[in-house]
Amino acid sequence: MPTVHLLDYVAGNIRSLVNAINQVGYDVEWVKTPEDVKNAGKLILPGVGHFGHCLSQLDKGGFLEPIRQHIEAGKPFMGICVGLQALFQGSEEDNNVPGLGVIPMRIQKFNDTSKSVPHIGWNSAINTGSDDTKNESFYGLRPTSKYYYVHSYAAPYNPGVLESDGWSVATATYGEEEFIGAISRGNIFGAQFHPEKSGVAGLRAIHAFLNGDQFQSLSQDLVTGKENGLTRRVIACLDVRTNDSGDLVVTKGDQYDVREKSGADAGGSVRNLGKPVDMAKKYYEQGADEVTFLNITSFRNCPIADTPMLEILRRTSETVFVPLTIGGGIKDTVDTDGTRVPALDVATMYFKSGADKVSVGSDSVFAAEDYYRAGEKLSGQTAIETISKAYGKQAVVVSVDPKRVYVDKPEDTPHHTIKTQFPNSNGQSFCWYQCTVKGGRETRDIDVRQLVQAVEAMGAGEILLNCIDKDGSNAGFDLELIRDVKASIKIPVIASSGAGVPAHFAEVFNKTTTDAALGAGMFHRGEYTVSQVKDHLQTEGFLVRQFET
Ligand code: 1PR
Numbered sequence: 001m002p003t004v005h006l007l008d009y010v011a012g013n014i015r016s017l018v019n020a021i022n023q024v025g026y027d028v029e030w031v032k033t034p035e036d037v038k039n040a041g042k043l044i045l046p047g048v049g050h051f052g053h054c055l056s057q058l059d060k061g062g063f064l065e066p067i068r069q070h071i072e073a074g075k076p077f078m079g080i081c082v083g084l085q086a087l088f089q090g091s092e093e094d095n096n097v098p099g100l101g102v103i104p105m106r107i108q109k110f111n112d113t114s115k116s117v118p119h120i121g122w123n124s125a126i127n128t129g130s131d132d133t134k135n136e137s138f139y140g141l142r143p144t145s146k147y148y149y150v151h152s153y154a155a156p157y158n159p160g161v162l163e164s165d166g167w168s169v170a171t172a173t174y175g176e177e178e179f180i181g182a183i184s185r186g187n188i189f190g191a192q193f194h195p196e197k198s199g200v201a202g203l204r205a206i207h208a209f210l211n212g213d214q215f216q217s218l219s220q221d222l223v224t225g226k227e228n229g230l231t232r233r234v235i236a237c238l239d240v241r242t243n244d245s246g247d248l249v250v251t252k253g254d255q256y257d258v259r260e261k262s263g264a265d266a267g268g269s270v271r272n273l274g275k276p277v278d279m280a281k282k283y284y285e286q287g288a289d290e291v292t293f294l295n296i297t298s299f300r301n302c303p304i305a306d307t308p309m310l311e312i313l314r315r316t317s318e319t320v321f322v323p324l325t326i327g328g329g330i331k332d333t334v335d336t337d338g339t340r341v342p343a344l345d346v347a348t349m350y351f352k353s354g355a356d357k358v359s360v361g362s363d364s365v366f367a368a369e370d371y372y373r374a375g376e377k378l379s380g381q382t383a384i385e386t387i388s389k390a391y392g393k394q395a396v397v398v399s400v401d402p403k404r405v406y407v408d409k410p411e412d413t414p415h416h417t418i419k420t421q422f423p424n425s426n427g428q429s430f431c432w433y434q435c436t437v438k439g440g441r442e443t444r445d446i447d448v449r450q451l452v453q454a455v456e457a458m459g460a461g462e463i464l465l466n467c468i469d470k471d472g473s474n475a476g477f478d479l480e481l482i483r484d485v486k487a488s489i490k491i492p493v494i495a496s497s498g499a500g501v502p503a504h505f506a507e508v509f510n511k512t513t514t515d516a517a518l519g520a521g522m523f524h525r526g527e528y529t530v531s532q533v534k535d536h537l538q539t540e541g542f543l544v545r546q547f548e549t
Contacts, residue, residue: 001027004210005040007067008032009057013395015354017046017080019318020196024207037066041075042210047082049392051107051153052094054082059097068100074187078209081151084183084190093153102188103162107153115175116492116515118394118461119154122146122231122289122545125170125181125193128163135218138168138184140208142218143226145201146545147172147181147193148289148323150394154179154192168215173228184214197356199284199321200548231545232509233516234533235290235494236283236523240309240328241297243270248308250274251296252521254472256401256440258296273524277315283523284320286530287547291320292464292518294359294399295328296439303336304346310353317354326350327359327399327464331383343383344390351391359397359464360384360455362437365444368454372446378458388459397494398460401440402433402448402481403468415447418484433467433481440468448481449488456489463489464518467497472521474500482512494518502528502536509542 004021006028008014018028021044031037045067047054058064071077079087088099091107099107110117126143129136137143149172157171157178165185172181172192182205183190189209195202208216238250241258249272251258258270273279280291293316295309302308309326317324330350333341347358360383367382378385388396406428410417415432423429433448452463465485467478477498486493492515495508499519508517522528534544 001025002210003027003029004042004044005029005031005036006044006046007037007063009054009061009063013048013351013354013356014046015352016317016321016356017044017196019354020203020206020321021210023321024203024210026210031063034062034066037063037070040070042078043067043070043075044078044080045083045086046080047086048394049082050093051082051085051091051099052097055086055094055097055099058086064100071100071102071188076187076209076212077189079190080196081192081194084192085153085155087183087188087190088155091153103155103167103183105155105162107155109153110174110177112490117490118150118152118492119174119230120150120394120462120492121148121233121516122198123149123172123174123181123193124226124228125172125191126226126228128157128159128169128171135220135223137216137218138170138214139182139189140204140213140216141170141182142201142222144222144224145548146231147191147195147198147201149181149193150323151192152393171228174230178228197321197323203321227543229543231289232505232537232542233289233494234287234505234530234537234544235292235516235518236280236288236530237292237294237496237518237520238276238279238524239294239296239520240276240312241270241295243272248276248312250276250279250524252472252524255468256471276312279524280316280324281319283530284322285547287534287545288322288530289516289545290323290325291316292325292327292359295326297328304333304341305349310349313350313353313355323356324354325357325359325397326355327361327397330358330360330387331363342386344386347383347387347391351395357395357397357462358387359399360387360460361399361401364398364400364455364460365435365437365446365451367458368451369444369446371454371458372450376457382458384455384458384460388461393459393461393491396460397462397464398452398455399464399466400448400451401436401466401468403436403440403443404431405434406431416449416484418480420480433484436468448485452485452489456491460491462491463493465493465496470498473498474522476500476504477508477517479508479511482508482514486513492516502533505533506537506540506542509537510540
């Protein structure tokens with residue numbers, strides 16, 4: 001196989017990129033020393049997390065000058081995410097650290113007054129040179145395709161400026177801001193999105209770069225109907241646990257109870273809805289924008305390094321080119337041989353196996369309690385803080401498992417209450433959302449608002465908002481809960497629990513400002529496919545990404 005040199009200098013899920021490169025027929029050679037850069041033909045600079053940290057690491061390792069020389073020599077160079085940002089003069093994220101300065105502009109933070117930041121999800125990369133008559137594209141980008149972005153900082157787009165300097169530019173729009181999604185000139189290609197996580201559209205871009213196919217003319221059907229903007233994200237979630245025969249299966253509970261309730265097995269065995277790797281692939285091919293695995297029994301009686309979830313991730317990431325999240329057991333842990341394993345090391349194992357994000361559940365509740373006990377002071381030691389610092393906040397999801405507690409009036413509890421449209425059977429019409437741990441088995445004296453605000457302060461990048469009352473009910477999402485959480489934080493929220501029909505997805509996007517919506521049971525039971533949900537959303541006027549072949 002022909003090779004490409006890949007610079008592995010920061011923490012991140014490099015495995016996905018290697019899988020994507022292999023998938024398009026290339027082998028990876030690692031750049032370990034500045035000398036290796038000099039020997040590289042084609043060079044890819046990936047990057048996640050903090051601009052200043054990435055650039056300082058490159059500088060410290062002596063890589064910056066060889067990279068500059070590689071580019072100046074006209075050899076193929078591709079920068080991904082922070083790797084693209086490195087081409088600029090600098091970034092608002094860290095004003096003290098200079099970039100490579102190939103592009104005389106600065107990276108800026110998205111405005112978060114009217115939208116969630118980070119910008120997470122599938123957005124466009126539309127060539128600014130393309131119109132309905134001139135359909136030229138670069139590196140396989142298509143105006144009708146969508147690409148996976150995850151970032152808080154971007155290069156704002158100023159029409160014509162870079163084009164007049166010989167650059168081809170493709171943009172995306174987030175809220176009122178148009179920014180550079182991809183850029184190319186001569187031997188340089190930069191993508192703000194993650195091509196390795198952008199399904200077939202992303203693989204096409206990697207392939208075109210590696211093959212040196214810079215410009216293409218697109219047929220009319222690949223241009224017509226283009227629409228710039230963030231699509232509505234639909235996520236498939238797989239709750240995974242060992243069944244009574246010791247096999248890892250996808251299961252699904254009702255209000256978190258995963259044991260069969262009727263038929264011959266009533267009250268007995270764990271519901272077995274299928275095999276995790278096969279089901280993840282099926283949902284990817286139906287157009288799922290992300291796949292989430294929740295290991296709901298964590299790693300019981302098994303050395304951490306042998307946890308079967310690692311193998312599931314490794315195998316899934318070979319064929320599923322959308323973001324993968326793994327949750328369950330992300331915390332400081334004691335291994336079966338008594339060794340203490342910090343949460344960061346547990347997360348690292350998952351990232352190395354193909355995860356793009358980890359989801360912290362119970363541990364985030366304990367960390368939030370400590371945070372308030374300390375007078376809203378950060379310890380720097382929590383799983384969220386350590387993982388976020390090392391891998392970037394986009395890699396840390398907090399999974400919340402709240403349930404309703406009804407009261408007569410707000411004064412009856414110190415917690416934040418809402419007036420609900422759904423009073424309980426005692427006629428109580430105020431409630432608060434109590435956080436739970438250990439899969440809902442234990443309630444804690446902290447409300448959902450306190451929790452999400454604390455974890456946002458710790459550096460979480462996204463909230464996976466479950467709701468125990470709605471879980472498995474097929475009755476629709478808890479819109480009141482979602483509105484309450486959205487009103488208290490800036491980071492994106494994934495609505496979860498209760499989806500039973502495609503219309504529930506349209507409802508949650510219509511009636512709340514949620515950033516994404518997740519379904520489980522309705523997909524696992526085969527009642528609906530992810531593509532049916534997308535089709536329904538499209539009919540209702542929402543922008544969605546359809547699976548590309
Ligand atoms: O506490 O960090 O070890 O993480 C454990 C993780 O496992 C948490 O994310 C927690 O939500 C999850 N979990 C624990 N026990 C269960 C259970 O079901 N017994 N599953 C469980 C949570 C909830 C959703 C579900 C939606 C949508 N699953 O992810 O997929 O409610 O379902 P629906 O569309 O069918 O209604 P830690």
